[in-house]
Amino acid sequence: MKNITVKPNREFSPTNKPSPVMSLYDSKKNVYYQPTSATYTQGGQTMVLKYPNGSVAKITILPKKKYLKLTLQSLSPRNGIDVIQWGNYHTNITNLMGEIIGVARDTSKTVNYAIGMLALNDKTISGLAETIGDAAPFQYIIHSPDAKRFPLPKDLHEGQIFTLGGDGISDVAFYAHKEPWYRIMYGNAALVDKKGQISIAYQSRDRSFEREINFSLMPLMAANKPNHIQVQPLPVDYIGSSVALWGSPDSIALLDVIQEIVLAEKLPHPTINGKWIKDPAAFVPDALTSGNLNDSIISYTSRLGFKTISLYDQGFLKADRGNNGYIDGRNFEKKPIKLTNGNISHKEFSDMAAKHGITIGRTPITNSLAPGTMDASPSPSDSLCYQQKRLLVKSISATDTVILVDDPTHLNEIASWEGHCADLNMIKIGKELIHYMGVSKDKPYRLLNVKRGYWKTTPSNHANRDTIYKLQVTVNYGYDGLIPNMQLQDKIAEHFAEICKINGLAYYDFDGQEFLFNNGHGYYSTKRFFGKMFEKAKQLDVPYIRFTGATLSEGSWHYQSIWNVGGGKNLYDAETREWGSTTSQGKDLRDVTYANYFPVGMGGNFPINAKSKVEEYEHIQAISVGVGTTYSLKINQKDVESCPQKDAIFKAIRTWEDARAANAFPIWVKNQLSDPAQSFHLESVDANNWNLYKTGRDGSNKKMFVKLKRAKGY
Numbered sequence: 001m002k003n004i005t006v007k008p009n010r011e012f013s014p015t016n017k018p019s020p021v022m023s024l025y026d027s028k029k030n031v032y033y034q035p036t037s038a039t040y041t042q043g044g045q046t047m048v049l050k051y052p053n054g055s056v057a058k059i060t061i062l063p064k065k066k067y068l069k070l071t072l073q074s075l076s077p078r079n080g081i082d083v084i085q086w087g088n089y090h091t092n093i094t095n096l097m098g099e100i101i102g103v104a105r106d107t108s109k110t111v112n113y114a115i116g117m118l119a120l121n122d123k124t125i126s127g128l129a130e131t132i133g134d135a136a137p138f139q140y141i142i143h144s145p146d147a148k149r150f151p152l153p154k155d156l157h158e159g160q161i162f163t164l165g166g167d168g169i170s171d172v173a174f175y176a177h178k179e180p181w182y183r184i185m186y187g188n189a190a191l192v193d194k195k196g197q198i199s200i201a202y203q204s205r206d207r208s209f210e211r212e213i214n215f216s217l218m219p220l221m222a223a224n225k226p227n228h229i230q231v232q233p234l235p236v237d238y239i240g241s242s243v244a245l246w247g248s249p250d251s252i253a254l255l256d257v258i259q260e261i262v263l264a265e266k267l268p269h270p271t272i273n274g275k276w277i278k279d280p281a282a283f284v285p286d287a288l289t290s291g292n293l294n295d296s297i298i299s300y301t302s303r304l305g306f307k308t309i310s311l312y313d314q315g316f317l318k319a320d321r322g323n324n325g326y327i328d329g330r331n332f333e334k335k336p337i338k339l340t341n342g343n344i345s346h347k348e349f350s351d352m353a354a355k356h357g358i359t360i361g362r363t364p365i366t367n368s369l370a371p372g373t374m375d376a377s378p379s380p381s382d383s384l385c386y387q388q389k390r391l392l393v394k395s396i397s398a399t400d401t402v403i404l405v406d407d408p409t410h411l412n413e414i415a416s417w418e419g420h421c422a423d424l425n426m427i428k429i430g431k432e433l434i435h436y437m438g439v440s441k442d443k444p445y446r447l448l449n450v451k452r453g454y455w456k457t458t459p460s461n462h463a464n465r466d467t468i469y470k471l472q473v474t475v476n477y478g479y480d481g482l483i484p485n486m487q488l489q490d491k492i493a494e495h496f497a498e499i500c501k502i503n504g505l506a507y508y509d510f511d512g513q514e515f516l517f518n519n520g521h522g523y524y525s526t527k528r529f530f531g532k533m534f535e536k537a538k539q540l541d542v543p544y545i546r547f548t549g550a551t552l553s554e555g556s557w558h559y560q561s562i563w564n565v566g567g568g569k570n571l572y573d574a575e576t577r578e579w580g581s582t583t584s585q586g587k588d589l590r591d592v593t594y595a596n597y598f599p600v601g602m603g604g605n606f607p608i609n610a611k612s613k614v615e616e617y618e619h620i621q622a623i624s625v626g627v628g629t630t631y632s633l634k635i636n637q638k639d640v641e642s643c644p645q646k647d648a649i650f651k652a653i654r655t656w657e658d659a660r661a662a663n664a665f666p667i668w669v670k671n672q673l674s675d676p677a678q679s680f681h682l683e684s685v686d687a688n689n690w691n692l693y694k695t696g697r698d699g700s701n702k703k704m705f706v707k708l709k710r711a712k713g714y
Contacts, residue, residue, distance in 0.1 A: 001091065001247060003113045012104075012115060012247070014197060017090040022059060022072070024051055025083040025129035025203075027211070032085075032129070046073070053079045064264065066257050067246040069120065072204070072239060082209075083129035084238045087201035089245070091115055094196040095145055098596040099136070100554050102126050102189030104198035105250050105595065114250040117189070117202050118258065119554070120242040120265045122531060125523040126189035126554035129203040132226075133215035134522025135553070136188035138174075139163055143192045144181040152181055158196040163220035169419055171550075172570050175585035184588040186552055190595075204241035205524075207234040213520055216417035227417045228410040229387045229472060231520035232485055251667070254278060254597045268534065268558040270544040272307070273661065277544075277561035278597060280628045281663040281714055285653075286507070286564070288604045288632035289313050292338045294349070296637055302356040303650040305657035308507045308546055309353060309360045310632055311337070311346075312604065316478060316511070317362040317499075321491065322374030325498035350504025359546070361507020366515050366549070367492050367529065368474045368481030375492075376482050377455035379431055383488035385519045386469040387415060392429065393444060395466075398459040401450040403434070405468060408445040412438055416518065419475040426454055428469045433457045472518050479511070483518045486525065493529045497536035500545055509564070510549035513556070526555025534559060552598065563593060564632045567603030572631075574606060574620055577676035590627070602631035608649060610642040615679070615699040617649050621656035622680045625665055626673025655682050659690045663711035672705075680705070 001012040013019065024033040035049040040061075049057040055075055062069040072084060093115065096105040103116030119125060127136050142160040144150045152158070164184075165176020175184065190200050210233045216226040244265065248257040259276055262269050275282040286308040287301040301309050314336060317327065328334035328345040335343035344352075350360045375381040388411060393404035405411065414420040414437075426435045427447070433455050438448035453459040472483040484492055499505055516526045537545055548562045566585055573581035580586030586602075593600040606620055624631065633653075640646055659665065659682060665673070669692070673680060681693045681702060688710040693702045 001089075001115055003247065003249075005249060010111065010113065012091045012093060012113070014090055014092045017193075017197075019087060019089040021047065021070070021086075022049060022057060023085040023087070023129065024053065024055055024057075024075075024081045025085055026053070026080040027082050027130070028080065030130065033081075053081070055079050055081055057084075064244075066248070066260050067244040069242065069244055069265075071242040074239065082206045083203055084241060085129040085201055085203045086117065086241075086243045088191075088199040089115070089117070089201070090199045091197060093198050094147070094192075096595040097143065097183075097190035097192060097198045099185050099187040099190045100126065100552060100592070100596040100598075101557055102200040102202060102554075103596070104190060104200055107250050112249050112251055113247065114253045115200070115247045116253070116258075117200055117246070118244045118261055118267070119202055120244055120267070121240065122524065122527045123236050123238065124202055124204045124241045124243060125527070126187055126202055127523070128188050128201055129205075131188060131203070131522070132213050133517060133520050134205065134524055135217055135517040136185065137219055138217050139185055139220055140177060140182050141185050141192065142181055143183045143196060147196065150180045156181065158194050159192050161220075164218060167223055169223055172566060172583055172585060175570070175580070175583045175588045178580070178584040178587055182584070183591055186592050187554060189554060202243050204238035205236075206238055207236040207521065207524070209233050215520060217514055217517060223420070224418055225420070227387060227413050227415070229520050230389060232385065234486060234521070236524070258597065262558070268531075270559065270561065272544065272546070272561065275714075280599070281661055281711075282561075283599045283624075283628060283630050283660065284657060285624070285631045285633055286310050286562075288634050289636075290634055291636040291638060293340070293637045294337055295340050296640070297635060298353050298356055298358060300635055300640065300650070301353075301358050303654060304633070305654040305661075306633070307358060309358060310507060310509055311360060311362055312509070314362060317364040318370040318373055319364060319367065319492045319495055320370075320373035321495050325495060325502040327499060327503055346503040346505065354504065359506035361505050361509065361546070363509040363511050364496065365474070365479050365481060365512045366510045367484055367489050368479055368512055368515055369484060370481045371455045375484065375488060377433060378457050380428055380433055380457065380482070381484070381488060383485045384428065384469065385472040385483040385485045386428075387413075387472050388470040390468040390470070392462055392464060392466045392468055395464045396462050398461055399452070401452065403436070403447040403450055404444045405439070405447065406445070408439040408441075411447070411470060415471065415473045416475060418514070421473075421476040424473040424476070424480060426471055426473070428471055429462045429466055430460055431457065432460050432462070474512060474515050474518070483515060486519060486521065486528070489516075489519070489525070489529060490532045493532035494536040497533050497540060497542060497545070500537060500542045501540040506543060506545055508545060508547040508549075510547055513549035513551045516555070523553050523555035526553055530556055530559040548601065552592070552596075557596070557598065562599060562601055562630045563589070564601035564603050564630060565589070567605045567632070567634075571601070571603040571605060572623065574616055577619070594628075600627065600629045602629050604632045604634055606631065607634035607636065607639060608643050608646065609639040610644070612643050612645060612649060614645050614648040614652050615697065617652050618656075618681055618699070619679060621653055621682075622673040622678075623676065625656060625660050626670045626675075628670075652682070655684050655690070658684065659708060661714070662688070663714040664690055664708040669706060669708070
């Protein structure tokens with residue numbers, strides 16, 4: 001793997017670590033097979049690989065202008081192979097690992113090169129074939145991005161794994177290490193060896209048969225220990241799995257190479273103002289409401305140059321197909337948006353916002369089916385995801401609490417890997433939900449602590465040999481719900497598109513986004529969910545649905561434009577000017593997003609109040625533009641009106657946002673802006689030109705720094 005744009009060519013393939021084009025994996029035996037021979041036919045652009053288990057693979061390798069397209073055409077005989085893996089492709093790059101999309105990056109001026117992969121279809125997902133549940137463990141790994149600047153302590157070594165911090169429940173407490181060599185991991189498409197060298201991999205699975213896994217997204221944490229789940233079979237196979245393998249100067253990789261692959265292979269390519277959502281010029285903060293007084297919120301958002309209002313003060317939007325997408329009633333009779341002169345519906349508010357080119361949005365609990373909604377209760381759907389399926393040994397009446405089961409295996413586990421919330425531990429028989437805690441050790445096996453007619457379902461008679469489903473669930477704290485199976489999840493995704501069409505929404509903050517992993521299909525499930533939502537939205541003529549969420553994965557990377565999770569001093573502290581003064585969340589998320597060519601979020605932050613000063617927001621905007629971030633500006637109308645510098649703050653933010661959208665900041669200027677120790681002031685000359693000044697922290701000592709102008713094509 002060579003960089004041929006420099007002389008002499010720089011070699012990136014370690015001589016002592018050959019990279020298999022494709023590995024085979026037998027999950028029952030937990031064994032990988034590497035190819036023992038390869039033959040390539042130039043005319044057919046086909047490589048034939050032979051393996052020690054007797055399998056033979058045929059792969060087409062198509063050279064494109066900026067990448068290689070690899071596609072698995074056949075594998076025969078299979079001989080127990082249920083997963084194929086592209087790679088690992090080993091590099092000698094030791095700088096940045098993009099574990100979500102699979103990229104090894106050297107961002108130094110002397111090297112400036114990146115090598116990466118992209119999946120070219122949904123059946124192909126990032127990471128290792130051995131990944132349980134197709135979603136990599138959420139944990140820390142030891143890796144120094146620069147061994148000279150950040151040498152590892154003697155008691156640590158590259159690739160060492162550590163659990164997250166906290167109690168396993170509070171997501172803020174997960175982020176527990178500010179040291180630069182603690183790298184939080186949101187995937188495993190890129191990993192490091194003991195030398196810190198980065199390798200990349202993608203995989204594809206035969207999903208056509210039922211298999212049992214023992215899954216947790218945070219398996220090292222006692223509060224989130226793995227649960228056994230029988231994974232639903234789907235008609236999805238690895239034949240046809242395809243990846244793009246690319247290498248490029250890192251400085252041009254995103255917009256010149258990755259975007260080229262996305263467009264050429266017809267991958268999701270959502271745009272904002274005509275620009276790809278990954279283009280830093282398309283990054284823009286959002287307004288985040290509080291206080292539910294909205295007379296001036298649209299005006300504020302317009303003056304700021306923002307495009308979206310997140311109605312966070314409206315609470316969770318629960319997926320309920322029973323309303324057919326009419327979240328305020330069939331005639332929009334509900335009026336939850338408060339104005340001084342009378343409350344209005346989402347549709348009325350969205351119509352008002354649209355006149356200013358602004359969209360509105362809500363915070364759903366992703367695929368959680370909450371109690372009281374159509375698919376959960378009082379008449380639960382027959383398309384729910386279950387952890388275990390058992391049989392009733394003896395018929396029961398509507399009042400019996402002695403429930404005998406044929407097999408107690410895993411029924412003592414408290415439902416869901418996340419939080420293990422006791423009140424969500426339930427089974428479904430027919431249309432009845434039944435709560436229980438535990439199972440007897442000896443025959444006849446009996447469920448313990450039984451409560452009939454749970455979640456207001458109707459207690460009923462059930463016959464001997466009726467099926468018992470131990471349901472897969474979410475977690476407490478307002479997220480309470482059941483997990484749908486894949487077909488019902490498809491319908492939930494379409495439901496969110498219908499909500500947008502009917503109510504004028506075009507933004508979602510998908511809280512509980514990790515629930516998409518709960519069915520055992522991991523990143524494939526995520527890709528399918530967002531793919532279905534956007535496919536339905538296109539049918540309904542709904543423009544791009546901008547969204548953030550509780551996590552970021554390879555499944556959402558193409559669709560998701562922002563990642564404003566958490567907030568306050570956990571993300572970026574504008575007073576102390578550091579990435580997370582209370583936890584390491586700001587540092588950790590910045591590491592992840594930057595390495596994966598994604599904008600880091602500053603969360604819900606920087607509320608305007610009586611004490612706010614314009615210099616604070618000049619600094620926030622300088623960091624936002626310099627680093628490449630978005631944030632959700634907390635806006636409470638009463639607090640904003642109490643601010644003497646309100647108008648100056650609006651003007652300053654708008655000036656920076658106009659210049660950002662014009663792509664007016666060269667990379668060398670962004671490097672200066674990203675330094676928290678410096679302070680800047682930006683003035684508009686006209687619609688295409690700006691003057692950037694360096695100042696003291698209080699805005700004094702203004703000195704001309706550079707003249708900026710609108711970039712061509714923007």
